[in-house]
Amino acid sequence: MSLYRPQFAYPTPDGFTDQDCDQYFDGNNAPALGQTGGPGLVQNIPLQLDKDADFLWRGIKISRPLSYAYVPNLGIQLRMADDRYLTAGFVPVWLWGWQPSQNDNLTGGPGCILEPEIYCRKGSTILLDYQNLTSGGTSIEFTVVLTGVKRWSKSLCCGETCHA
Amino acid sequence: MPDKVQLRHQDYLIQVGTVQPGQTVNQKLILDNDAGFLARGRAIHLTPPAVATGQSQLKNYFDRFVGPDQEYYSDAPTRFYNENANFGQFGNFLPIRQPVYYPPGGTIEVEVTNNDPGVMTGVEAYFRGSKVFRPGALPCIGYPPGKISPFPFLFPDSVSIANSAQPLLNNSIQAQSDSDFIIRAINMGCFAGVTPGSGGGAQTGYIQLYVQFKDAIGKYYSNLPVHVDTCFGSLGSMGNGISTPAGISSGPYRPPLLMPEIYLQANEHLFFDLYRLDTGFVNQVTAQVYLLFQGMKVFRMGN
Numbered sequence: 001m002s003l004y005r006p007q008f009a010y011p012t013p014d015g016f017t018d019q020d021c022d023q024y025f026d027g028n029n030a031p032a033l034g035q036t037g038g039p040g041l042v043q044n045i046p047l048q049l050d051k052d053a054d055f056l057w058r059g060i061k062i063s064r065p066l067s068y069a070y071v072p073n074l075g076i077q078l079r080m081a082d083d084r085y086l087t088a089g090f091v092p093v094w095l096w097g098w099q100p101s102q103n104d105n106l107t108g109g110p111g112c113i114l115e116p117e118i119y120c121r122k123g124s125t126i127l128l129d130y131q132n133l134t135s136g137g138t139s140i141e142f143t144v145v146l147t148g149v150k151r152w153s154k155s156l157c158c159g160e161t162c163h164a
Numbered sequence: 165m166p167d168k169v170q171l172r173h174q175d176y177l178i179q180v181g182t183v184q185p186g187q188t189v190n191q192k193l194i195l196d197n198d199a200g201f202l203a204r205g206r207a208i209h210l211t212p213p214a215v216a217t218g219q220s221q222l223k224n225y226f227d228r229f230v231g232p233d234q235e236y237y238s239d240a241p242t243r244f245y246n247e248n249a250n251f252g253q254f255g256n257f258l259p260i261r262q263p264v265y266y267p268p269g270g271t272i273e274v275e276v277t278n279n280d281p282g283v284m285t286g287v288e289a290y291f292r293g294s295k296v297f298r299p300g301a302l303p304c305i306g307y308p309p310g311k312i313s314p315f316p317f318l319f320p321d322s323v324s325i326a327n328s329a330q331p332l333l334n335n336s337i338q339a340q341s342d343s344d345f346i347i348r349a350i351n352m353g354c355f356a357g358v359t360p361g362s363g364g365g366a367q368t369g370y371i372q373l374y375v376q377f378k379d380a381i382g383k384y385y386s387n388l389p390v391h392v393d394t395c396f397g398s399l400g401s402m403g404n405g406i407s408t409p410a411g412i413s414s415g416p417y418r419p420p421l422l423m424p425e426i427y428l429q430a431n432e433h434l435f436f437d438l439y440r441l442d443t444g445f446v447n448q449v450t451a452q453v454y455l456l457f458q459g460m461k462v463f464r465m466g467n
Binding site: 073075084086087088089090091092093094095096097098099110111112114115116118133134 | 314315316317318319320340348351353355398415416417419454456458460
């Protein structure tokens, strides 16, 4: 493994095709993300991935329906479906994950990467815990976007999604 | 530069000191004798005369530096701000293209000109890159032979440091026992509440906080303690005094990278010393400093 290889340098295997994909979660499809009051610690919020194809998770964007200046003192912790933690504790989003949103010049920006990518089976669930790192703080409403690619078998994909 | 080498992350700090308006100062740094140095990026920093002033004086900072042959890379000092709007800070160093190799014991000399109407104090010039060792000079800790299973991983830590001259020495993180841990970026900062319009998250609480990382045998990754926001900052810092680093140029999506990564074997420690030099800024209170070590775990799968 070379230290200086480009990110995500590995080619798509024969017989498959990759399609860019953002998987979006907010209070509508993950209700605990929409909380605006209550305790400061919320655990085991399921982020269920799409069921139509395996997902190669390569990055994350966390934002609020407010502007860049309103970055919260929010700590997050992520766990894969196989119980492996992605973090060794609560990570402040202003150090990893935060993405400028409304009224900012970087809306739709690069996000924070995961290197190497994480292979997620279709329909699998990523568990999210979050905590307001300000003592006595309340819950914080925010959204999560998992960025990456869906990997389709060429034998299954339709004409529109097949980029082979 | 030798063909086969061992690389190790290194920051060199040149303390230029006080530069009067209109004055030009030359400052030399003799590099360590144990290894050559491959300079890959530059940054600058000064002690702000007031919190509100911040680093704005650096817009009138001009400099140039010499290569290993003691020849300058420009005819005259050039405005740093023209090349990097954030002065290379927040771990986003101004790249040196091509990287410059200095032999062991070589000399870096910087020539700094202050074209600001105010006095610049505590001027610092940073060079980030890699120490270049001969193979075998260091314990060769790297990826294990055979199959491995890499997994991205984030290791947060937090330290509270009061506004006093008392340093906090030998803080550490320890790689978990289930795998090796590779550190590719280190972010540090302090969150002191939301201040809309202040420039993103308002990491305040300190002004002059310095850190020096070292490995388990006490070998440092810098010649001196380096300024936290300059070398490992993220999202900007009011404390550092830069007004609103644009979201596009610094933030968690632009992590301060190490060159190259630091490899910790399972259970191995990485130590760091913290020095806070804020006693001149009386309004700065105890700071809760967060650190984030970004990288990946390496699980051994056998042969």
